[in-house]
Amino acid sequence: MYLSRQMRHLWLSGAPLVAAAVFIGAATISGDAASPASSIRIEKAWARPGVAAPAGVHGKGTEMGPGASAIYMVIHNTGSQADRLLRADAGVAAAVELHETRMEGGMSRMHKVPAIVVPARGRAQLRPGGLHIMLLGLKRDLKEGERLAVTLHFERAGAVAISVPVRMSAP
């Protein structure tokens, strides 16, 4: 959606060279590639396999019912200013949220976090047992070996589209 909006705007402005440059910048990052238009680079992204909630199954107090997964990655910021991951979109889930797991008193606890800070010339690590992007209410099963289209929304860098492989453990 982000891509098509960009392209429509550029076709109207009639600047094919700039269009090509921005097109590359906005194109889906596959694997460990970088977006030249952005100071954000995504590395080692992966999502856990998951199963979709069967129709009509909802537990008490769970708006989304069962069917969850998590996405992990390393977010590099090559810019001179800190950036923040504000939210993420993934068509495969009814809701996508930023969460953090913490061990407290021998128990594993999860919290929702408002944003994930990526320091200037630094990185943020999303990994099991820590920060992650949580997929809730999966609309279909996520099978090992497939890829998910996910768009990350940063405060400064804007939208960054990535393709995330579904795997059992970190690449």
Add this chain to the structure above:
Amino acid sequence: MARWIRWIASGLAVLLLSACHRPSFRARELDPARPVPRLVLSDQHGRPFNLAEQRGRVVLVFFGYTRCPDVCPLTLGMFRDVAKILGTDAARVRFVFITLDPEVDTPAFLDRYLRLFSPEFVGLTGPPHLLAATYRFFGAAFQKVPVRNSAAGYLIAHSTNVPVIDREGRWRLNVSHEATAADVAHDVRQLLRH
């Protein structure tokens, strides 16, 4: 000369064997081991499953819930790696996932969830009083936590250790969720041998 070496080697072998007589574990050993009471839950296919009566088999137990995105799949992935390392010995091990969220984790959903990891894994649920007795025996601590402004509604904070039941039906070891598959496979082999 060769005969001397053979004598020394066989002497060393005897020494080593006697040193190995008592198994050494990488996980925390319960002393004394606690006999598991009769706890009959039902598996993902609706069949009764008694944790105390898997005699001859080593049982690894994990308490979790299917919406848990992090520690639960991490541990089930570790179970899968342990099974891989054990090879044919894995047939003498039961990998058991006991739900902390029985309202959401129906047997059918447990079945689909566990198939992500292995069709051999056992998913257990049951009536509230039997589940509660099971949690209590193994000291599984958990708490439903509402998550503010989240579509998740609530999540479950829970303890993460893996109780291991030996071939005589006794709770023998407590494995940390941070243990590697190699460590766990090592301990399971010890239990299968002794």
